[in-house]
Amino acid sequence: MVNVIGLGYIGLPTALMMASHGVEVIGTDYNKELVDTLNAGKTTFKEDGLDELFQNAVKAGIKFTTEYQNTDVYIVSVPTPYDKFSKKVDACYVVEAVKDVMKVCHKGATVVIESTVSPGTIDKFVRPVIEENGFTIGQDINLVHAPERIIPGNMVYELLHNNRTIGADDKAIGEKIKELYSSFCQGEIVVTDIRTAEMTKVVENTFRAVNIAFANELAKICRHDDMDVYEIIKICNMHPRVNILQPGPGVGGHCISVDPWFLVGDYPSLAKVIDESMKTNDGMPDFVLNRIYEIMKENKITDISKVGLYGLTYKENVDDMRESPTLQMLESMERHLCGDLVKVYDPFITKDIVPNQYHDLDKFINDVELVVLLVGHDEIKQNMDKLKGKVILDTRKICDLDGVYRL
Known part of the structure; x- marks a missing residue:
């Protein structure tokens, strides 16, 4: 059985997808109103294909509760905001979730962190929590990072088809979690170490943020001298090695507008281009x-x-x-x-x-x-x-x- 912790924009679709593909799943969230809504047969946000997926998961036996379960696998999918002053990741929700898992889990269980975190976050914040509760990582508890890779508006399709990364201390454990995700994921699943998995997810979103910032800066330059930025980008993108994104009114969501700041916060003297790009988007x-x-x-x-x-x-x-x-x-x-x-x-x-x-x-x-x-x-x-x-x-x-x- 899998206990999915956090039933928001990422945790809920993941839980539903696993359940609808034959995995026994219990979803847990501290928000009683949210859990009551799900138990009443209603989804908690709008998403193409989510209602159908929800019905399939309910038929397959998925359950929702505010209680943590004693089970073999935990998937932690809770928010990871950033501190707007230090720009560092705020891992408090992940830490609290792992603390609660430690209260109910048995030896041999695997804790999978799906939440996006900065490189080293699991070493700094998650491992100490597990060890403070008397468990030895690798013997009593297995630790894995499997960062989500989906976006609102296309979640169901991307859950099925996007490639995934599994980071684990023990490759054999990584392969077991890969098998779990393979129950529904048709994309390629790469097994690597935890720190690499942390970094790759943040880098993916940072790449897009920098590209958008470049487009936004072009928009400002073109506005200054009365040029058509859209026509310019269209022509430039005809080059086989150029792919400039479109400018816009800013960047939102919980990925591109947040994750790059993790690198700025952790590497302030090194992440100069990223820092300026985020300031451009925020402006x-x-x-x-x-x-x-x-x-x-x-x-x-x-x-x-x-x-x-x-x-x-x-x-x-x-x-x-x-x-x-x-x-x-x-x-x-x-x-x-x-x-x-x-x-x-x-x-x-x-x-x-x-x-x-x-x-x-x-x-x-x-x-x-x-x-x-x-x-x-x-x-x-x-x-x-x-x-x-x-x-x-x-x-x-x-x-x-x-x-x-x-x-």
């Missing part, structure tokens, strides 16, 4: 706000309440708002005493999260003069005709109407 929401000001001035819009922000999530077609550029913008506007005036709408966010939040697209559009497209949800792509006659700032290059403003 994009304010860059967008400045563009809004310029466009308002050009179009003689003097009332900030006539500005509408489309999109609250950090990416298209999901309900995940973690580190959302729109929320970052609203926080910045709040500091300037106007965050509660601008109008906001997102079809995936049904609860009121911010002031002046709309729940009807037509009413939202009708009540504003300037629409700022911050997220490329399918909904807005399919309703571009409704934006005719409005001033539009498109930060995602999804609108082809005449006169649209870009970054």
